[in-house]
Amino acid sequence: MNNIITRVEILKLVAHPARIAILDELSKGVKCVSDFQDFLELRQSNVSQHLTALRHAGLIDYYVDGRLRCYFLKNPFVLDLLEIIKKEYESELPGPECCPVTKKGKYPGIRKN
Amino acid sequence: MNNIITRVEILKLVAHPARIAILDELSKGVKCVSDFQDFLELRQSNVSQHLTALRHAGLIDYYVDGRLRCYFLKNPFVLDLLEIIKKEYESELPGPECCPVTKKGKYPGIRKN
DNA sequence: CATTTAAATTCATATATTCTAATATTTGAA
């Protein structure tokens, strides 16, 4: 469960608008391919490609119901990920006062870009 | 803070082993470029490129201390992300019994790959 | 069995990412 593929690879996979949308939908319940086609406005082949990639990574799975494939979420890490993706943050982290080693340095440094 | 760049773009950026390592180090405290060079075993230019990308995304920032640039973590979303990246999960999510709509279908569907 | 529907696969192309080598910039110190 933790090591089918690495967390980095999971992140890479999730870091795509269509795939986040797919996973988010699946977090609400079972869906089949044509459902996604409608609401994502993507070609069938592309939806299928995304689903296949997510499945090979162990994030989702499906069961067969007639000629439908009903996809569902399988990996709990994804739920946590979706949760923080939707979370709002109020402020930035506090920056350090100065360099903790030399006790010098100004914050923030002056820079153009 | 929430909309400098989108969450998807942040994920894309974080989904790289070197950049995760950089962010994880920064979550423990301020570091300068040559620190990363040592412990990541990457070329200086490459480290610099990663840092620049992270900074342009608003995830990190630096201040100047002499000729050192002391980088620090700026974006709170990254902390949450790092936390779940390191979290262990015990089991998969429970799959549905059958198709919630048709009340049919077997789980899991038989498939070869 | 032929047809239709749902979904997957293959292949080609466009685009993006990553990394290296080389060069440039900035700053402190001799």
Added chain:
DNA sequence: TTCAAATATTAGAATATATGAATTTAAATG
């Protein structure tokens, strides 16, 4: 000032990713 150290930038090659069109597979149904 000149030199060296710390870091950044640029350019190019290699690799990976994304997508669409066409084709294929599998199942249901007449």
